[in-house]
Amino acid sequence: MAKAKKSKLKIIPLGGVDGIGRNITVFECGEDIIVVDCGISFAEVDTPGIDFVIPDISYLEGCMEKVRGIFITHGHEDHIGAIPFFLKRINVPVYATRLTLGILENKLIEHNMRDVCELVEVAAGDVVEDGNFAVEFIHVNHSIADSCALHIYTPAGNALVTGDFKIDLTPIDGETMDLARFAEIGSEGLDVLLCDSTNVERVGFTQSEKIVGAFLERIMFNTDKRIIIATFSSNVHRVQQIIDASAKFGRKVVITGRSMLNVINAASRLGYMTIPEGILIEVGDMKRYNMDQITIITTGSQGEPMSALYRMAYGEHAQIKLGKDDLVVLSSSPIPGNEKLICNITNELLKRGATVLNDDAVSDVHVSGHASREELKIMHRLTQPEYFIPIHGEYKHLIRHMELAKELGMDEENIFIPEQGHIIELSPSGMKKRGNVPNGVLYVDGAGFGDLGSGVLKERMKLSEDGVVIITVTLDSEFNSILSGPETISRGFAYVGEAEEITEQLNGLAAEVIEKCLDKGYCDFSTIKSKIRGEISGFIFKQTKRRPMVIPIIMSVAL
C-alpha cells in the first residue's frame, strides 16, 4: 500500500500502561475513533473491598459520535472485562474472533445486555474497514485461543498492536503465530509498534505450551493417585491437554468451578476443544472409579477464596474430599500479589496429606503466555517500526522494554513511554507527545461504581489500621448542658480486656471537653466536634500509640 500521509493519528492509552491490566488504547484519526480492548484490573492492597477497577472513558463520552467500534485482541478479563460498562455508555459494534466473542457474550448475558449490543465476528486475516480506519486481525499465540494482533491502517500512517502474545513454535492447535505477515508489515513499512511488555524481565524464550502436556503425561504414567489440576479456565489449550492426557491413561475427567464449566461449554460448542465421547463424568459418579482413573479440573489456581480448589483445601467442598491419595497440580504461576494466598492453599493441601506440584524449577506444570526477551526482539526485528510504544505492564516493564529496543539499535527519541491519558500524535512531521486527555479509574464495588479515589478508599485503609472510635452525646438545643452520654463505642480498636477500661476513660475525657466547650459558650457542632476529636485522638495515641478514626456525633434535643 502506498502511503499518502495526511492528517494525523492520535494514539491515546486510557489504561494498561501503569500496572498490569485495564488495557484500553484509543486511536483517533480525523473524525473517527476506534478503541482497542477494554479490560479491568484487580483490587490491590490500597484499594480494600473493591471488586475490580475499570478505565475512565469520559474522554470518549465527550466525543461519542466519533467512536466507530471496539476491536478486541483476545478474551482475557484484562482486555474485555470492562466492555459491558463501556457499551452501557457508548454502544458501538464490537469486533473480535469467535472464541473471544463467545466469552464476551456470556458476560453481556449476565449484564442483561446481549440483545442491545452488536457483536461482529471476524477471523484472523480479516480486515474491517470503518471511516479512516482499516483494521487487520493477525493470528498470535497466547494462553487463550483465538488471540490476535491488530494492524491498524490509517491515512496518517499505520500502527501494529501486538496484543498479548508469545511465539509458540509447537502450539496445541498447530497454528504458530503469523510470523510471515509480521515480516511483510515490516517490509512494507510500519510507523508505530505497540508491543506487550509483560515478560520483558525474563531472559530467553518462553517455553511452548506443549511441554506442559508432556509433563502431565509423565505424571499420569507415574502415579496411581487421583489428580486434581487447577488452572485458568480461559486457557482452553491447557484444559485440552489435561483432557487428552487423561484419555490416554484411561482417566475420567470431572470439571468443577463455575467459570471452568462455562468456558469448556463455550469452547467445545464453538469448536475450540475436542472432548472424547464419554470422558466427562459428574462429580457424584467418581465413586464408581478408582483413584487412578480420575482427573479433576478445577478453578482456584490463584488461591482465590471460595474457588473450588480453595474449598477442597480447607475441607469445605461438599463433594470432593482430599487426602493422601490425591495429587494436586497448580498449573499456573502467581499473579503478583497472590503469592501468599497460593502459599496458604498449598500448606492446607499438604496438611490434608495430598501431594502438591507447583510451578518450580523441576516441574513443567505451567508456561507463560507472554513473550520473553528473545521473542520480543524477534517481534521488533520482524516489524522494523519507525516508532515504538511499549504497552501492557508496570512502568518498570515499559522502561525495560525501551532499553531492549535501544539494544536493538532504536533511537531513544523514537520511543515513547506512555502514561495513561497521553496523546501521542503521528503526523507527517513525525511522532510527538501532545498533551493529555481526561483519564482515571473507576472502582466497581458491589452494585455501584464510580470515583472512590481519594476519600472512601483512604477511609477504609485508615479503618483497617486501627479501627474506629465513636463518641456520641446528646445536648440540649440551647447548648446549656449534656442530656445524655457521652458514650464511646469502638470497633477494631482495643484489645480484649483493654476495651472496657479505655472506654470509661474516654467517656470521662469527652465529658470534660464538652463541659468546657459549653462553659465557654461554644454553640456550633463543628467546633465542639473538632475539640472532641483532637483531645480524644491525642489521649488515645498517648495511651496506646494507635491512631483509630475518631468520629464525634452530637445530637440535640429541644427541651
Add this chain to the structure above:
Amino acid sequence: MAKAKKSKLKIIPLGGVDGIGRNITVFECGEDIIVVDCGISFAEVDTPGIDFVIPDISYLEGCMEKVRGIFITHGHEDHIGAIPFFLKRINVPVYATRLTLGILENKLIEHNMRDVCELVEVAAGDVVEDGNFAVEFIHVNHSIADSCALHIYTPAGNALVTGDFKIDLTPIDGETMDLARFAEIGSEGLDVLLCDSTNVERVGFTQSEKIVGAFLERIMFNTDKRIIIATFSSNVHRVQQIIDASAKFGRKVVITGRSMLNVINAASRLGYMTIPEGILIEVGDMKRYNMDQITIITTGSQGEPMSALYRMAYGEHAQIKLGKDDLVVLSSSPIPGNEKLICNITNELLKRGATVLNDDAVSDVHVSGHASREELKIMHRLTQPEYFIPIHGEYKHLIRHMELAKELGMDEENIFIPEQGHIIELSPSGMKKRGNVPNGVLYVDGAGFGDLGSGVLKERMKLSEDGVVIITVTLDSEFNSILSGPETISRGFAYVGEAEEITEQLNGLAAEVIEKCLDKGYCDFSTIKSKIRGEISGFIFKQTKRRPMVIPIIMSVAL
C-alpha cells in the same frame, strides 16, 4: 562423650514451624528448660494494623522456675525480636555471640530494660553448661555475621539446631562454617537434627556472598552515576563489601536510615566491620563531590513505607533528590508479601529517571543467606541424625524438607513434621509425639499487645471491606418518641455523589423502624438496635450489594 541415656528430652516448637518467622523452640529435660531463639513475625493481609506478632509463652510462664536461659543462634528479628517481651515475663540469662548481643542490647535499651537483663557473651566453640544441658555454639555462614548452630547435649540424648545457615565456601570474613565439627558430631552420633527449611524449594547451591562484591565492583567500574544501594542493615558483610568497593573506586559513602546507622555503629565498634579512615561523609557534604564519587547505603530494600529509600523514590527525602544521574541497586530479594511494594518503589525510581538494578537473572546484586537443596543434603549427610525435625518455614517447606530427607534414605517414621505446641519426646524407647502445650500468638500494635485474634482483627477486616454506617438516635427515656435523629454517618462506604442520597434514605428507613418499635412498645435498647441493624443492612445490600458494618447507637434523655 559416652551416652548414658536416661530421662527424656522434650522438644517443643512454640513458633517458626507454620510460616516464616517467630522462631522459638523449647528444650526440656528433667527439671531444666532452655529456649532457643525468640523472634517475631510480621503482619499479614488478614492482620491489618498490626506492628508484629510474637509467640505466646504461657506454657513457659507456667513452669518459670525451670527455665535456665535463652540461647540465640543469630541477631535477625525473626530470632531475637520478641526477647524483650519474653524477658519482661521470664527474666533469665541470654547467651549469644558478640554481634548478636550488640544488636539485642540496642533493643533492650529501647525498652529501658538493659540494666535488668543478664547478657552472656559466648564465642563459636564455647560450651555453656546449665543443669541437664550443655550447649555448644558452632560457627555457620548466614546473611548476618556471628551466626551459630547450637549443639544441645542432655542425658536423654543430643540435638543439633542449625539456626539459619548456608555453606559459604568463600565467606567475607574468611570463616567457612565449621563443617568439620558437624561431621564430628555425626560420627559421634546425633539423635535429632532440627534444620532450617527456608530454601528447600531452591535447587542447587546458594551462591557465595562474595559474588555480590564482584558485581558491585563491575558496576562501579562501568558507571559515572551516583550509586544508591538499599540492603538489610543487619547484613554487615554486604555493607562491608559496598564500602570496600566504594573505597577501591574512590567513592565516599553516605549512610542513611536509622537502623542502618545503628547497625554500622555497633558492628564497627564490635570489630565486625572495618571502615577505611575518612570514607564516610555526612549527607550534607555530598555537594562537594561529583556524582561518580558517591555511594549511598540505605534502608528500604523491601519498599517499606517511610524508609529512607521510599522517601527518595517518592521525592519526600529532605536531603537526597534522585534523578537521571543516579543508579539504584536493590540488593535484596522480596520477602513474600512485599513484591508489590517493591514493584511500586521501582516504578517511582524509574519515573524520576534513575536507573534501577533488581535481583534478577542478569544482575548478581543479591544472594540468599539460606542453604539450598544441595547444602541441606550436605548437612544431613555430615550429621547423620537418627531423627529429623524440619523447622523454619511454611508447612510446605517442612514437607519438602521431609521429602528431601527421605531421598537421602531416611525412614519417614524418623521424621517429625512439627506443629506449633507439639511435644516431641526423645526417650530410650525412641522419639514420639506426646500431646501439646498451650501455644498461640500475641499481636503487638502500638503500645499494647495481647489477644486480638478473633474479634478486633475481624472487625478491622470487615471495616476495610465496605466501611461503616453509624445510625444515631435519641429517644426519651420512656420510649415514647424520637427526640433527635435518626442521623446516619458513614465512612469508607458510599461513593462520591452516592452518599447524600443514600444517607437520606437510611435516615427515613431508620425512623420508620424505630417508630414501629416504639408503637409496638419495645423498650430495650438491644431489641431496637437489632431491628435497626437488620433492616438497614438488608436495605444497603439490596441497593448497593455491599455489606458495611452497621452500628446503631441509641441515647435516651429523661424529659
